[in-house]
Amino acid sequence: QAIWLVSGAGDAGTGSPSGNSMMSRNIYHNKNQDSSISISKMDVIIPFSPDVPCDNNGQRMWWAFLASSMVTFFGGLFIILLWRTLKYLWTVCCHCNTKKKEAQKVNNPANSQAADGTPKGPDEKDEVVPASEVGWMTSVKDWAGVMISAQTLTGRVLVVLVFALSIGALGIYFIDSSDPIESCQNFYKDFTLQIDMFFNVFFLLYFGLRFIAANDKLWFWLEVNSVVDFFTVPPVFVSVYLNRSWLGLRFLRALRLIQFSEILQFLNILKTSNSIKLVNLCSIFISTWLTAAGFIHLVENSGDPWENFQNSQSLSYWECVYLLMVTMSTVGYGDVYAKTTLGRLFMVFFILGGLAMFARYVPEIAALILNRKKYGGSYNSTRGRKHIVVCGHITLESVSNFLKDFLHKDRDDVNVEIVFLHNISPNLELEALFKRHFTQVEFYQGSVLNPHDLARVKIESADACLILANKYCPDPDAEDASNIMRVISIKNYSPKIRIITQMLQYHNKAHLLNIPSWNWKEGDDAICLAELKAGFIAQSCLAQGLSTMLANLFSMRSFIEIEEDTWQKYYLEGVANEMYTEYLSSAFVGLSFPAVCELCYVKLKLLLIAIENKSELGESSILINPGNHVKMQEGTLGFFIASDAKEVKRAFFYCKACHDDITDPKRIKKCGCKRREYIEDEHPSTLSPKKKQRNGGMRNSPNNSPKMMRHDPLLIPGNEQMENMDMNVKQYDSTGMFHWCPSKEIEKVILTRSEASMTVLSGHVVVCIFGDVTSALVGLRNLVMPLRASNFHYHELKPIVFVGSLEYLRREWETLHNFPKVSILPGTPLSRADLRAVNINLCDMCVILSANQNNIDDASLQDKECILASLNIKSMQFDDSIGLLQANSQGFTPPGMDRSSPDSSPVHGLVRQASVTTGANIPIITELAKPGKILPLVSFSQEKNCGINIQMITELVNDSNVQFLDQDDDDDPDTELYLTQPFACGTAFAVSVLDSLMSATYFNDNILTLIRTLVTGGATPELEALLAEENALRGGYSTPQTLANRDRCRVAQLALYDGPFADLGDGGCYGDLFCKALKTYNMLCFGIYRLRDAHLATPSQCTKRYVITNPPYEFELVPTDLIFCLMQFDHNAGQSRASLSHSSHSSHSSSKKSSSVHSIPTTNRQNRSSKAREAGHKQK
Known part of the structure; x- marks a missing residue:
């Protein structure tokens, strides 16, 4: 019978396939259980089912197909x-x-010899013939x-x-x-x-x-x-x-x-790791899903063999696919389910692996797809709209600060899209920030080190690329190296792209010069935070509060109106001012700078502080408050202080014929004169970022210095002054911008506590520095250089005393050993004995710095050392009478005044004693005050002077820590830094305020040049190249060319309670003072440093002052005000001290506040004595 069944199967092919198929379907649906066909015992091995009637018996032959596969597999195995x-x-x-x-060979070596007993030659073959090198099977x-x-x-x-x-x-x-x-x-x-x-x-x-x-x-x-x-x-x-x-x-x-992923990689379709991973996950998931569905489809439509295939059910393949999906997802609706035992057994095991695969693969696939769509893709530029690329340190804080300043409403229409590129996807807070600015901001995930990502953001067509640095990283050199690599990658991809990058350390700027396509003439700029931070602090040592004023000028702040008559009202009115540039109208051509400056201030309500001057050779230079010899040319670019960009347009639109009789500056608008059209075509506004305006300032000549360029030969020092200068002595560096002395060993400048006490230091600068061997260098040279600028005479230089770890200062000394009047007291700023030894109560300024701030993870503890040192100094008590003569009442005598007159005589005489040589061979010059000159001016009683009156500036890393500096203020902990009292008073400085320079530099790179000019004391590209080569200043001989470099402006503070402006100090107008100082002494006033409680009717003992930037003309003055001004270099000031100037470069003489020695003039007028006495009390 078995043979008959097989032969029946062989005859099955003779039947009609179509008829058999129709018969199969009818029998299958009718489920006809009646059959006249007899079933033998062999039907268990060859099962019978009438749904496939390939022959009259309807036999299945599935076993033959399965047997062929099994025999092949196991047979081959x-x-x-x-x-x-x-x-x-x-x-x-x-x-x-x-x-x-x-x-055998070892036991019978004769076999290896020939029959004649000689050894076999190398060419003779052994009995074993070697096989061929490569057989045909190998081939x-x-x-x-x-x-x-x-x-x-x-x-x-x-x-x-x-x-x-x-x-x-x-x-x-x-x-x-x-x-x-x-x-x-x-x-x-x-x-x-x-x-x-x-x-x-x-x-x-x-x-x-x-x-x-x-x-x-x-x-x-x-x-x-x-x-x-x-x-x-x-x-x-x-x-x-x-x-x-x-x-x-x-x-x-x-x-x-x-x-599938391998195939796509062979075809170079998949290139990124995310795309490969996504295709891998999808292909594994889908193949497993379809394969399992195929097995369920087979067993459910066939049935169980031991049930004679009677328990089958009709399921399509796609119904099985659906069943497997709801099974893997553990939903299991129950509408489709397995009936056969094989199917259910398979589902038991599949649900274990399928559930694990579903739970792991599906979320990962979804995440890859969503992220790919969200931050992948490429930037599509908008016609008529520029875009910039911002990369580097992209965090919520850095991005929010950048956008707040870049998109400020005070800027003229900012038609620029901002594209952020970062390799880490933004968190929820940063993502929300991007969504709030979605019309102007886009984010793409990628790296600037990858050319493919640079192509995605269209870096080649971008207007500029801005690189942000992490100011709080523990390793500044590593952060700078990362940013330099970003610059290299971007410049390698697009050499002509303009790059503005932040750098943390000054010495790392030299590496940018090694990049061939780096060109500062075309707008490439490196904003060195350490250089500018130290420069701001150094300028505060010369004029306290200047750091706050400058920081507010290049930051975009909205005007906050306060009705109450408080110090915040006047401070915030000044905060609303910013620095802008605009071309001057042709109406100013031929006028001198003081005349134009006065006209702009009085009539246009604008403060002009500098201009861009073009020489006959076409080279540009920035002139800050030049004298009468500088005449305005056609198309001169001016630097203004104003509240918004629209106000600055007045200088561009001003026409003498049309606007001469207008008193309201808001009515000064564009007129129809022909000359207006000419200058408008020739010199468009600089308020929009255009590349053709990027070559202003100091960019056209690397030899130009950011200084007061003087082209009048009459201003070169005359013969009398040149006679006082020793041409064979190197007194200045090779550029003539800084005082210089031969390098000194650090041991020669170290003071012990007793030696410091014997040296009656006064009028000096105390720098309290926290650091150790492992601390990152803060760059103290950038702090010392502005204090050693050559536009000071030698006797005007304030001695600098560093108090801190000797190990740390040894590491910094290599950059400091060429500066005169620098001393070191090894110790700690937290030691009151060390502070008393350096006479901190007699210093002009105390600077508190820390090199350990970024080594602490907790942000609130980063400034602990600086805060502790500040509070420690403020709580000290001093019993020194001379301590009352502090900078709260300091000023200077305007250049040009006759110092022999009674009105300009010194307030006290300083008798310089002979140098006392100590065991360390350190010359010490002692200064003694004559009490007879002090008592008539200042009402003095033998009470202790408190350390809270000491002028100091504290550097902070975390802005919120400013609340701990002043215990008597009422600042909210959530108040922005610029609104806090310590910042407004100029006693606190945080590096975060420099973030605004990125936006300011992009819109006008002349602003950065002007800021550098004001705060660095004369750093030039030439000097930077020199420091990159030698890392030290090089001495130079005093030639007429180098001495001419001294002729540049510097910032000072003018006292009002006595002197030539005393009549304006009591109720006078600021505008009258502005005009008088400008006409008489070529001094440009730009702000007030006022006592905090000066507006109160009752006297106050508080000596804190705050900054008022660019007050209006009618602003009322008080006698205790100090005026910020840009004063000219006085050639005659150093003649009387010529013999003293450079007699000993290594001496540690202490000139009791050189600018204040002759700056608090006495007077014979009895009606002023009472005011002076009252002023002295207020300033204690």
Whole structure:
């Protein structure tokens, strides 16, 4: 009977396929259980089911298809194992024979000699003939490896073709899955079977190539792709032979999808790690899903064999796909479920792995897709709109500060899009900030070190690239190195792009000069935070409060109106001022600078502080408050202080013919004069960032100095002054911008506590520095250089005493050893004994710095050392009468006044005693005050002077820590830094205020040049190149050219309670003072340093002062005011001290406040004595 069944199966092909198929469907749906066909015992082995009536008995032949795959797999596995076993046995036997032969050779060495007893020559062959170098099997194996390798074009084509055909075979399976599991098919009439046959023949050939090229045949036989071929290729040949089709395990072709990412990489479609990872996850998930669905489809439509296939159910393949998805996701609606035992058993095991895969893969796929869409892609530029790229340290704080200043409403229409590029996706807070500015801000995830990411943000067409630095990083040099690498990458990709970068350390600026395409003439700029921070603090030592005023000028602040008559009202009115540039109208041509400055202030309500002057050679230079000799030229660029950009337009629109009789400056607008059209065409406004205006300032000549350029030969020092200068002594550096002395060993400037006490220091600058061997260098040279500018005479230089760790100061000394009047007291700023030894109560300024601030993670503790030192000094008590003469009442005598007159006589005489030489060979000059000159001016009683009256400025890292400096203020902890009392008073400075320079420099790089000019004391590109070479100042001889460099402005404070402006100090107008100082002494006033409680009717003992920037004309003055002004260099001031000036560069003389020695003039007028006495009390 078994033979009959097999022969029946062989005759099944003679029936009609279509009729059999229709009969199968009818029987299947009717579920007719009645049958007249007798079932024998063999029907258990060859099951009967009437749904596929390929013959009259309706027998299934699924076992034949499955047997072909099983026989192929296990037969091949058996052959491989048998071959390995025989090979192992052969190797063992040969190994034993080889050992025996070697033993015989050792025991009988005569065998290695010829018959005549001579040794065998090298050319004589042994009995064993060596095999050929490369056998034919090896050649065939190498050829097969090349054919399937993706390293060659043929291999890549073959791999891609196999993958494509596998997907095609899977598609045929999807089509056939709508038919019954097993059906009769005529190979010559079934088109899909023919195509599937062609595909599988190709797969068979490719399998042969892979088998030949495999090094380990056993592992090759067991790998996934081989198993797929075993269960899909042989059944196709069986179906052709039997003329029937079994859907079977053809769903395994879906496992080929796992190689999809490899194929895309071969085609160079996938290049990034995220895209490769995304395709990998998707392909593994989908292939597992489709393969499992195919198995459920097979067993559910077939039924269990032990149930005689009677428990099957009709499920389409896509219903099985749906079932697997709801199973993996643990939803399980119950509308579709497995009925067969095989199906349920499979689901038990699949749900374990499927659930784990679903929970892991799906969220990761979703995250990759969402992030790819959110911060991937490329920037699409808008026509008529520029864009800038901002990169580097991108955080919520840095971005918010940047956007607040860049997009400020006071700027003229900012038609610029900001593109942020960072390799880390933004957090929720930063993302919310971007959304609030979505019309002008875009964010892209990437790195400027990757050219592909630079292309995405269109860096080549960007107007500029701004690089932000992390000001709080523990390793500033590493941060600078990162930013320099960003500059190199950007310049390598687009050499002409303008770059503005922040640098933390001054010495790292030299590395930018090594970049070939770095060109400061075309707008490239490096904003060195350490240089500017130290320069701001140094200027505060010369005029306290100047750091606050300058910081507010280049920062965009909105006007805050306060009705109450408080000090905040006047301070905030000044805070609303910013610095702008604008071309001057042709109406100013031919006028001197003081005349134009007075006209702008009185009529236009603008403060002109500097101009850009072009020489005959076309080189540009910035002139700050030049004298009468400078005449305005056509198209002169002016630097103004005003409240917004629209006000500055008045200087551009001003026409004498049309606006001469106008009193309201708001009515000064564009007129119809022809000359207006000319200058407008020639010199457009500089308020918009245009590249053709970037060459202003000091950019056209590296030899130009940011100084008061004087072209009048009459201003070069005359013969009398030149006689007092020793041409053979190097008194200044090679540029003539700074005082210089031969380098000194650090041991020669070290003071012990007793030596410091014997040196009655006064009028000096005490620098309290916290640091150790491991601390990052703060760059003390940038602090000392402005205090040693050559526009001071030698006797005017304030001695500088450093109090701190000697180990740290040794590391800084290499950059300080060429500056005169510098001393070191090893100790700690927290020691009151050290502070008393340096007479801190007699100093002009105490600077508190720390090099350890960025080594602490807790932001609130970063400034602990500076805060403790500040509070320690304020709580000290002093019993020194001379301490009452502090800078609260200091000023200077305007240049040009006759010092022999009674009105300009010194307030007290200083008798310089002979130098006392100590054991350390340190000359000490002692200054004694004559009490007879002090008592008439200041009402004095023998009470202790409090340390709170000592002028000091404290550097902070964290802005919120400013609340701890003043215990008597009422500042809210959440108040912005510029609104706090310590900052308004100029006693606190934070590096965060320099963030605004990035925006200011982009819109007008002349602003940065002007700021550098004001705060660095004369640093030039020439000097920077010199310091990059030698890291030290080089001395130079005093020539007329270098001495001419001294002729530049400097900032000072003018006292009003006595002297030539005393009549204006009591109720006078600020505008009258402005005009008188400008006409009489060429002094340009730009602010007031006023006592905090000066507006109160009752006297106050508070000596705190605050800054008022650019007051209006009618602003009322009080006698205790100190006026910020730009004063001219006085050539005659140093003649009387010429013999003293450079007699000893290494001496540690202390001139009791050189600018105040002759700056508090006495007077014989009795009506002023009471005011002076009252002023002295207020300033204590």
